Amino acid sequence: GAVVSQHPSRVICKSGTSVKIECRSLDFQATTMFWYRQFPKKSLMLMATSNEGSKATYEQGVEKDKFLINHASLTLSTLTVTSAHPEDSSFYICSAPLTGGSWEQYFGPGTRLTVT
Amino acid sequence: GENVEQHPSTLSVQEGDSAVIKCTYSDSASNYFPWYKQELGKGPQLIIDIRSNVGEKKDQRIAVTLNKTAKHFSLHITETQPEDSAVYFCAPNSGGGADGLTFGKGTHLIIQP
Numbered sequence: 192g193a194v195v196s197q198h199p200s201r202v203i204c205k206s207g208t209s210v211k212i213e214c215r216s217l218d219f220q221a222t223t224m225f226w227y228r229q230f231p232k233k234s235l236m237l238m239a240t241s242n243e244g245s246k247a248t249y250e251q252g253v254e255k256d257k258f259l260i261n262h263a264s265l266t267l268s269t270l271t272v273t274s275a276h277p278e279d280s281s282f283y284i285c286s287a288p289l290t291g292g293s294w295e296q297y298f299g300p301g302t303r304l305t306v307t
Numbered sequence: 308g309e310n311v312e313q314h315p316s317t318l319s320v321q322e323g324d325s326a327v328i329k330c331t332y333s334d335s336a337s338n339y340f341p342w343y344k345q346e347l348g349k350g351p352q353l354i355i356d357i358r359s360n361v362g363e364k365k366d367q368r369i370a371v372t373l374n375k376t377a378k379h380f381s382l383h384i385t386e387t388q389p390e391d392s393a394v395y396f397c398a399p400n401s402g403g404g405a406d407g408l409t410f411g412k413g414t415h416l417i418i419q420p
């Protein structure tokens with residue numbers, strides 16, 4: 192099956208700093224990727240859709256200036272959490288759909304962000 | 308948008324018994340019905356899916372059944388094993404991969420030895 196990776200798997204940062212999370216499709220090209228956030232014992236919530244070569248689209252209630260998304264190539268999307276605060280601590284997960292008739296979406300292993 | 312309900316929130320079964328998790332949805336345009344398994348600290352993994360032109364699909368111990376008229380689909384796991392313990396999510400959608408997913412709240416499946 193298709194593989195999606197994320198880096199880093201865990202990160203701890205101090206309040207007020209910025210953190211970048213990478214999402215890569217390793218063996219297929221992804222013009223679209225999705226970013227989700229998951230709080231402990233909760234479901235995944237869609238944050239934004241990352242589009243290669245154009246601006247990301249954000250779900251209602253997600254601050255685009257706080258969660259910067261860049262989809263610079265067909266295999267890489269990055270999520271930067273700017274001026275992080277403790278309430279941003281969460282599990283961030285990306286996904287990418289296969290194209291060409293398959294409807295499956297493949298998820299990365301997630302990034303655990305802890306803001307102290 | 309899609310309104311997704313998933314039941315039960317927790318399910319505890321004896322090893323070897325069967326488990327059934329149900330997902331109801333609101334959007335009649337949904338025609339792709341995947342189930343994901345998430346282990347602690349990991350991303351979700353697709354375990355089985357079905358499209359709306361099929362009523363049932365089976366893959367070894369796992370099956371999915373769809374009732375499109377009633378807008379619900381179910382995950383069936385038979386002969387449960389300890390490694391089936393995880394959180395399971397449904398995410399009905401219109402397919403094609405163009406849209407992000409709306410997940411159910413999840414079912415924590417516990418397999419008792």
